Amino acid sequence: MHATPSPPGRGLAGLGPALGTAGVVLALWYLLAHSGSVAPGLLPTPGRTAAALADSARSGALAADLGASLSRAGQGFALGAVIGSALGFTTGYLPVVSAAVTPVVSFLRPIPAIALVPLATAWFGIGESAKRLLIAYAVLLAVWLYVHDGVSRVPVSHLRAARSLGAPLRRRFTEVLLPAAAPAVLAALRYGASVALLALVAAELGGADSGLAYRLQVDGQFLRVDRMFAGLLVLGLLGVTVDLVLAAVGRRFVHWSAS
Amino acid sequence: MSLGVRLEALSAGYGSAAPVLELTDLEFPPGSFTALLGPSGCGKSTVLGLVAGFVRPTAGRVTAGSEPVRGPGPERGVVFQHYALFPWRTARGNVEFALKRLGLPRAERRRRALAALAEVGLAEGAQKYPAQLSGGMQQRVALARALAAEPEVLLMDEPFGALDALTRTRMQSLLRELWQRRGTTVLFVTHDIDEALALAGRVIVLGGSPGRVLADHAVPAGPPDPDLRALIARHLGSE
Ligand SMILES: Nc1ncnc2c1ncn2[C@@H]1O[C@H](COP(=O)(O)OP(=O)(O)O)[C@@H](O)[C@H]1O
Numbered sequence: 001m002h003a004t005p006s007p008p009g010r011g012l013a014g015l016g017p018a019l020g021t022a023g024v025v026l027a028l029w030y031l032l033a034h035s036g037s038v039a040p041g042l043l044p045t046p047g048r049t050a051a052a053l054a055d056s057a058r059s060g061a062l063a064a065d066l067g068a069s070l071s072r073a074g075q076g077f078a079l080g081a082v083i084g085s086a087l088g089f090t091t092g093y094l095p096v097v098s099a100a101v102t103p104v105v106s107f108l109r110p111i112p113a114i115a116l117v118p119l120a121t122a123w124f125g126i127g128e129s130a131k132r133l134l135i136a137y138a139v140l141l142a143v144w145l146y147v148h149d150g151v152s153r154v155p156v157s158h159l160r161a162a163r164s165l166g167a168p169l170r171r172r173f174t175e176v177l178l179p180a181a182a183p184a185v186l187a188a189l190r191y192g193a194s195v196a197l198l199a200l201v202a203a204e205l206g207g208a209d210s211g212l213a214y215r216l217q218v219d220g221q222f223l224r225v226d227r228m229f230a231g232l233l234v235l236g237l238l239g240v241t242v243d244l245v246l247a248a249v250g251r252r253f254v255h256w257s258a259s
Numbered sequence: 260m261s262l263g264v265r266l267e268a269l270s271a272g273y274g275s276a277a278p279v280l281e282l283t284d285l286e287f288p289p290g291s292f293t294a295l296l297g298p299s300g301c302g303k304s305t306v307l308g309l310v311a312g313f314v315r316p317t318a319g320r321v322t323a324g325s326e327p328v329r330g331p332g333p334e335r336g337v338v339f340q341h342y343a344l345f346p347w348r349t350a351r352g353n354v355e356f357a358l359k360r361l362g363l364p365r366a367e368r369r370r371r372a373l374a375a376l377a378e379v380g381l382a383e384g385a386q387k388y389p390a391q392l393s394g395g396m397q398q399r400v401a402l403a404r405a406l407a408a409e410p411e412v413l414l415m416d417e418p419f420g421a422l423d424a425l426t427r428t429r430m431q432s433l434l435r436e437l438w439q440r441r442g443t444t445v446l447f448v449t450h451d452i453d454e455a456l457a458l459a460g461r462v463i464v465l466g467g468s469p470g471r472v473l474a475d476h477a478v479p480a481g482p483p484d485p486d487l488r489a490l491i492a493r494h495l496g497s498e
């Protein structure tokens with residue numbers, strides 16, 4: 001029943017320009033690093049970066065850091081996304097609730113997650129739960145806002161049509177509000193995932209003994225720019241991969257939406 | 260099977276602003292086809308919203324059959340100006356949404372949805388999504404969906420306003436045909452005098468601020484009456 005063709009140019013063909021740009025950046029990096037105009041201690045060559053990456057992959061450090069970071073970000077994201085979506089549906093559907101909580105959200109939203117690290121540490125220590133909660137909090141705010149916006153924009157005529165067609169509240173939620181807001185929920189989850197990575201880095205820099213950002217900090221103390229470049233590369237690729245996966249999953253569910 | 264509708268000394272407004280509607284008593288007998296005609300902003304949609312149960316009156320009462328209207332209900336079907344189809348459901352899925360209330364087995368629901376689409380001349384578009392259908396086809400789906408819930412009153416808010424002239428004429432004959440077959444009570448909002456005269460057995464002209472009934476004419480069966488058209492045009496123009 002959902003067998004609609006996917007829009008053209010969104011498959012592998014859409015990767016062409018992106019790969020082209022990546023190639024150009026890589027070439028420029030290569031030329032700059034080999035030109036001798038920047039000290040090798042500040043800018044590693046692509047080759048040295050690749051070697052550093054291979055090293056950490058071989059030693060198992062990469063897998064351990066990736067696992068620790070993914071677990072934190074994933075759990076924090078899941079918690080924040082679930083609560084944020086629930087709040088978004090509530091405030092988006094009920095303007096009265098929305099009017100009551102909007103001032104609070106407007107106040108909290110501009111405070112970056114990193115500014116909350118000291119407080120989170122004071123309250124919850126430097127353990128895993130503090131990190132998860134910090135990530136969840138940042139994701140919650142982001143997802144809430146997007147979902148709220150999407151739900152409040154659901155055309156009133158859709159909800160009215162459903163009521164006139166005799167659909168009870170439960171069906172109006174699962175068969176109208178939920179699918180109508182699905183494109184916004186998908187956008188919220190993609191944005192929330194990027195926020196989760198930002199908060200992850202903030203949380204790990206605030207005190208951790210494993211993780212991609214923790215490793216960056218350690219490598220920074222030893223001025224290992226090749227390793228730092230490798231770590232940044234992994235962080236970037238992680239973000240891109242997560243977004244591509246969410247977008248692909250979303251296109252399967254939200255096949256009717258152009259965005 | 261159809262219900263009459265009564266509006267008793269109805270007033271309506273939005274928020275604290277001035278009332279937008281102040282009507283004398285109006286009665287729509289079961290099976291009647293009435294056009295509500297008037298310029299934009301005179302309160303036509305508000306009248307439909309009151310009967311549909313989307314809008315609460317500030318004074319007066321709406322009854323459908325013997326029951327006062329307390330909110331939307333499936334005995335009062337609505338066809339919206341912009342169709343209000345669910346874009347995540349196919350044409351058939353949209354009609355099935357209306358049928359779910361009847362608690363039919365899946366296969367029967369499917370059969371009835373296809374029959375309803377065939378009735379509006381859209382048998383071959385059943386598997387298409389609204390975005391893949393033209394405006395006229397979308398309006399056919401909307402009509403099929405509204406009728407599938409077996410309403411006894413059908414409320415239509417400028418349903419053909421966005422269609423081209425040819426499609427519009429086709430939809431008008433289709434609607435007449437369906438109405439004759441089913442005998443549903445129809446309230447049809449339009450700002451097009453010729454559409455009102457082509458479809459309805461009665462034309463009510465609304466106007467003024469707050470909106471009220473300016474004229475109420477029976478439309479005799481048979482060929483169009485130019486004198487009646489001129490008379491109604493004068494009521495409309497007196498705004
Ligand atoms: N949701 C609303 N909130 C505030 N005012 C409204 C709303 N809907 C309609 N109105 C006002 O009520 C009046 C009648 O509107 P409406 O019933 O939509 O007229 P029509 O359908 O004849 O164009 C207009 O002046 C319009 O601005």
Ligand SMILES: [Mg+2]
Pocket residue numbers: 300303304305416
């Ligand atoms: Mg209107």
